[in-house]
Amino acid sequence: MITLIISGGLGNQMFEYAAGRALSLRHRTNLSIDLYILNKKTKATIRNYELIVFNIETPITSSIFNKIAVKGFGLLKSSNTRRILLSNTGIFRDEKAQCYDSRFKKLSEKMTLFGYFQNENYFRDISEQLRTDFTFQAPLIGRNDEIRSLIELNTSVSIHIRRGDYSNTNSNLPILDISHYKKAIEYISSQISNPYFFIFSDDIDWVKNNLDLSDSNHQFIDWNKNKNSYIDMQLMSLCKHNIIANSSFSWWGAWLNTNPDKLVIAPDKWYKGDNGIYPDGFLPKEWIVL
Structure with a gap:
């Protein structure tokens, strides 16, 4: 199971979903979405879950472990410390929003993704699947x-x-x-x-x-x-x-x-x-x- 902690607006959510979908297909496992960050409704994240406009049927889940991990991430000042602790607990966070993190290709089939993943290298090989997933459901009127x-x-x-x-x-x-x-x-x-x-x-x-x-x-x-x-x-x-x-x-x-x-x-x-x-x-x- 791959779990994706969603954040940001529609465009950001699409990048995050694309990376999660790519990893789940690679390992032939299911993908689930955690809305913890969106549900916090802080000033920095006044957002809603927006992927419902697409042809996506990914289940929504919730985990106390993910809540603790997200809160803990914000308290850690050292990026190296964050990286080590997160990797040891099955959570992967990309280091820089626009950069492809090569550690991604080595991730196992039991991971929680938390980040931006704004790079086509994360999902280029499933482009056709994503075009199907990102089909707008409602007709234009x-x-x-x-x-x-x-x-x-x-x-x-x-x-x-x-x-x-x-x-x-x-x-x-x-x-x-x-x-x-x-x-x-x-x-x-x-x-x-x-x-x-x-x-x-x-x-x-x-x-x-x-x-x-x-x-x-x-x-x-x-x-x-x-x-x-x-x-x-x-x-x-x-x-x-x-x-x-x-x-x-x-x-x-x-x-x-x-x-x-x-x-x-x-x-x-x-x-x-x-x-x-x-x-x-x-x-x-x-x-x-x-």
């Missing part, structure tokens, strides 16, 4: 179905601009400068004919005031909120090309895009202090960094 039709009929390009929660001074994720999007739009426009842009943002008014798209066909989408926010990812995945933010949400929107000729433009800075060089496997090799 109303305005979203109208947008779907436009996406399918045109040379559609999604643009994800995330600002709201990144404006928090405690966030280690910077708000991307508008120049990133202007460069990405210019590049996309030089590679394809008649692009039709679909802009997804939590601050559409700011986008309208700062990004001039008057020379291009475009649509703004900002009505999918709260429990329906996943629909933005669903629509992004249907676009033929993607311009993503430094966000696991639009990372997955682009990854789920099945167009074999897709262009995906990613920012050259994800976290504050990044130098534009990403760890191997964090971005698919075909994606373009600008």
Whole structure:
């Protein structure tokens, strides 16, 4: 049995699930999900379990052992001490969010995973299975179905601009400068004919005031909120090309895009202090960094 302690928003939960699913399939064992961190409802984790929007039937479990382990992890200051204690108790925590931890390939069939696992190397070999698992269950209706039709009929390009929660001074994720999007739009426009842009943002008014798209066909989408926010990812995945933010949400929107000729433009800075060089496997090799 592989147990996955889930945390974060939808994009993070998808990375975590993908790693857990890969490990469980490798050992031909079951995967279960522990919601302890989400259920804590601390200021840092005001999140809900969001994988229910997909074709996933993984059972939910709870363990007092996992609760103790998570609490203990936060009390240990030394990363070496944490690593040793966790490994000796059957819990695996990745060291860095974007980096593939080679210890993962040696894990046994009785492990609890607790971390971010934001690297395609954890799950690249089960990509097709994940595309099945990450099938959105609910059909698109109303305005979203109208947008779907436009996406399918045109040379559609999604643009994800995330600002709201990144404006928090405690966030280690910077708000991307508008120049990133202007460069990405210019590049996309030089590679394809008649692009039709679909802009997804939590601050559409700011986008309208700062990004001039008057020379291009475009649509703004900002009505999918709260429990329906996943629909933005669903629509992004249907676009033929993607311009993503430094966000696991639009990372997955682009990854789920099945167009074999897709262009995906990613920012050259994800976290504050990044130098534009990403760890191997964090971005698919075909994606373009600008």
